[in-house]
Amino acid sequence: MRGLTNSIKKNLKSFKYAFQGIKFLVKEENNFRYHLLAAMVAITLGFYLQVTTTEWLVIIIMIGLVLMAEAFNTSLEKLIDILHPELHPKVGKAKDIAAGAVLLIAIAAAIAGIIIFGAKFYP
Numbered sequence: 001m002r003g004l005t006n007s008i009k010k011n012l013k014s015f016k017y018a019f020q021g022i023k024f025l026v027k028e029e030n031n032f033r034y035h036l037l038a039a040m041v042a043i044t045l046g047f048y049l050q051v052t053t054t055e056w057l058v059i060i061i062m063i064g065l066v067l068m069a070e071a072f073n074t075s076l077e078k079l080i081d082i083l084h085p086e087l088h089p090k091v092g093k094a095k096d097i098a099a100g101a102v103l104l105i106a107i108a109a110a111i112a113g114i115i116i117f118g119a120k121f122y123p
């Protein structure tokens with residue numbers, strides 16, 4: 001019983017740390033906030049234009065993927081800055097690749113948005 005209680009406590013702590021991470025992203029990371037703003041615009045448009053269930057699924061998955069990519073990118077940047085604070089071409093490349101990953105999914109999300117919302121404006 002004590003083992004189960006400890007395991008639940010440990011899980012709750014993990015949630016607490018994860019929420020701390022999200023709080024940090026929202027409070028201190030401008031790029032994450034821009035993505036969040038874009039997500040809110042997409043959700044508002046979704047309600048306004050009464051998108052279908054499938055379209056909601058695509059919108060929510062895309063929002064999740066973009067925010068997740070930005071969170072990983074930020075985490076990687078922080079780690080790199082500590083592990084290798086000096087300038088180095090390979091370090092720069094690693095950061096550029098991580099930023100490129102965010103750009104790739106953001107472009108995919110923008111295209112999905114244009115297809116979903118564009119079809120409502122120009123049926």
Ligand SMILES: Nc1ncnc2c1ncn2[C@@H]1O[C@H](COP(=O)(O)OP(=O)(O)OP(=O)(O)O)[C@@H](O)[C@H]1O
Pocket residue numbers: 077084085086087088089090091092093095096099
């Ligand atoms: N240690 C480094 N060595 C070489 N190039 C670097 C290094 N750090 C950053 N860069 C270059 O500068 C770019 C921006 O890096 P930076 O860490 O400032 O990211 P950012 O997107 O501006 O993030 P933030 O604004 O959240 O700090 C990188 O993509 C990379 O090209």
